[in-house]
Amino acid sequence: MIIVIGINRFCAECGATDKPLYENFCDLCYWKYHTIAKPTMSRLGITVCIECYGVKLPLGWTYLNSVNDIPGEIANSAIKFLKANPEAHVDITNVGDVDWSNPKPEFDILYEISENIIEEFEPHQESVLLSIVLERGICKVCVSKKSGSASSVVQLRAKNRVLNVKEVNKYTEMALDISKDQLSENPTAYISDVIENHGGLDFYFGNQWTASNFISKLQRYIVGHKEKNFKLITEDKKGQRVYSITYLFRIPEIQPGDMIDYNNELFYVTHINNRFVSIKSMVDNSKAKVTDWKSLTVLRQTPVEVRKLVVSEDYNTNSYLLMDLTSYESEEISTKRFPAKLEIGSELTLLMWQEEYYLPL
Template identity: 25%
Template sequence: MQDDRRSSPCNYTLIILSEIMDLHDAICPKCGGPSKDGSLCGKCLTGEIPWYVCEPRVFITRCGGCGSIKTSAGWGDSSREREDLEEDAAISAIKFHQDVKKPSISVKLDHLSINRTYADLELSGTLYDENLEGYCSLEIVWQNESCDRCNRQHGNYYEGVVQIRADGRKATTEEQEESQRIAVQVETEMQNDGERLSFITRFDEGREGLDIVVGSQAIGEQISREITKRLGGRFSLHPTLVGEKNGQKLYRITYAVRLPKLQRGDVIAVRNTYGEILHQENKTFTYLDLKTGIPRTIPESTPSRFVANVRDAAVFSVIYQDSGIIGILDPESGKTEEISRVSWRHPEVGDSVRILRDSERTIVV
C-alpha cells in the first residue's frame, strides 16, 4: 500500500528543505568543506589559532664554583651532561595549545661556544583531528652565578660548632682524625639526600681537641650522633642567640662532644685481669677479657687502672712452644723470654704476637 504522506507534494517539499538544511549544517562556513556541526572545521580552526609558542631564547644558570644548576624550584646539584640539560631547556621553551594531543619534540643542538648553543626543534601533534607539523629555532644561553651553598661557604657562614673533647684527657690524634672522617662521610650522605646547606665550613685543631664548624644545625647534630655512636661518649647542645631575621630568633649551637675517658684499644687492669676496651656508652664500658677472650660489660664506676693502648704494643716472634709455655724473641734486642700460653689464642711458631708490659707482668694483646 502506498504511503499517502510521502506522495503528498507538500510533504515532499518539507523533506527536501530538511535535507538541504542538514547539508548546510554539515558545511564549514569558511571553506565550504565538511564540518561535524556546521562550525569551523578542524583545518580552519588550526589556521585561526597558534598551536604552539616558541620562546626565542632560554637561559641555563650554573654555579661556577660547584656546578649546581638553578631551576624554578631553586638550586640543585646535578651530574647530568651538558647536552641533556640543553635539550631539557629547549623543550621547556615550547608551549603547546591546551587541546593539542600527542605532542612530540625532536631537538638538534649546535654548540657555538662554551656559553651559547642553538637548538633546532621539529614539532608534531594532533589538534582537532588535524595532524600538524612545525619548526622552531632558539638560542640557549649559559650564565654563571654563585649558588646559595657557595655563597655561604665563601663567607665562612656557620650555624654551629661540634667540639671534640675527651673526658679527663686530651683527644688523641687518632680520635680527631677519625672524627674528621666521620664528619666528611656525614656531609656527603646528607648532600646526596638533597640537604645542600648541610656542609662543613672548616676544621679547627686546637690544644684541647678538634672543632668542626658546620653550615647547618642539622649536620651538626648528625655529626655529633655519629661520632659518639662510633667512638663512644656523649654530647650536649648549647645554643647562643646571635640575632633575629624576619622576626625569627637566630641561634648558633655548640655541640659539646665528650669522648669517654677510656678510648677503644686502651688496656686496663680490672678485676684481677687485663681488659682491652671495645666500646663505652653512657655510663658503662665493654672490654675484651685478655685472659679468657670473652667481652664483658661493667659500670663506668668499676675500679680500674689504665695500663697502655694496644698501639703501644711491641711485636715479638714466636720461636718455640712447650706445653703451656711460648718462647718469644724480641727482634730489636735479640733476647728471648718465655710467657704463659693464653688459652683462647693459638699462635704457631713463626707467628707474631703483640706484647705490653705492666711492671713485671707481660700482657699479650
C-alpha cells in the same frame, strides 16, 4: 506547504565542503589562526652557578652530577614556560649543544606538542622553539662554602686529653664519608672546614641534618656525651629568627691499652664501643664491661718498675719468693697476684702500684 532544501556546510576560509568543520573552519584553515601551545617568552634566561654548575630553575636551585646534565634538566623544567592546553602532550624532540666557551652560552630546545580535543579533526601536532640564554652566577651554597660559614658545627672532644692522630684521621674520614654520600641528593651536605681546636676537632657542616647524622654515627661507634646548643645569628626578611646549631660530642678520657684503677686494682682497657668499655684485670685476666664510662680515668699515679729475681715457689702457701735486684731484700708474694706462672730463676721487671705487684702488659 514548506519545502526544506538541504544546505551543504563549507569552510569559511577555503570554501571546502568535503571536510569536517569546527567553528566553520576545516582543520587546515582552523590551525592557521589557532595554536595549541606557545612560549610565554621567546628567550629564557637561566642562571648557572660557576662553582658547582647548579641551575636556578623556577622552583629553586637544582644541583646536578655533571655539567652535561644541565641542558636536559633545563629542557624538562622549561615546559612550565609553554602556554598549552592542560590536556596537551609535550615531547622534547631536540636539545641543542652548549658552547661553554661563550660568556653567555645559548642553546635551543625544540618541543613537539600534540592534542586530540577537537572531535571533528584528526590529532594535531605543533613544534615550538624555545631559546635559552645561560647567565653565570653563584649559588647560595657555594657562597657559604667559600666564606666558610656553616649552619651547624660539631665539636668533637676527648675528656681531659687530646685526640690522637689515629682518632683525628678516623673521625675526619667518617665525617667526610657522610658528607660525600649525601651531597648527590643535598648540595648543602658539604663540610666547609675541619679545624683542630682545643685538642679536638671542629666540623663545619652546611646543614643541620648532615651534622645530626654525623653525631648519630659517632653514637653508634663509641660511647660519649652529647650536648646541643643554639645561637641566634640573624633574622630573615619575615622577621623569623635564624639560629646556628653547635653539637658537642665528648668521648672518654681512656683509650684501649690504658691502665686504670678499677675497684682498687689495676685493669687495662681492651675495647670501647657504643655501649660499654671492656676492661681486663692485670691480676687474673678476669674481664668486665663498664657502662658508666665517665667513672673510668687513666691512672694519676704511674706504676713504678722494679726488678725482681724469682727465687722459689712454695706450693704449700701458694707463693713466690722474690728478691729485689737493687736492695737484695726478699719477700713472699701470692701466686694469685700473677695471671701466668713465673719461671724460677728468672729476672723480671714488675710494676708496683699501691704496694702491690703486677706483670706488665
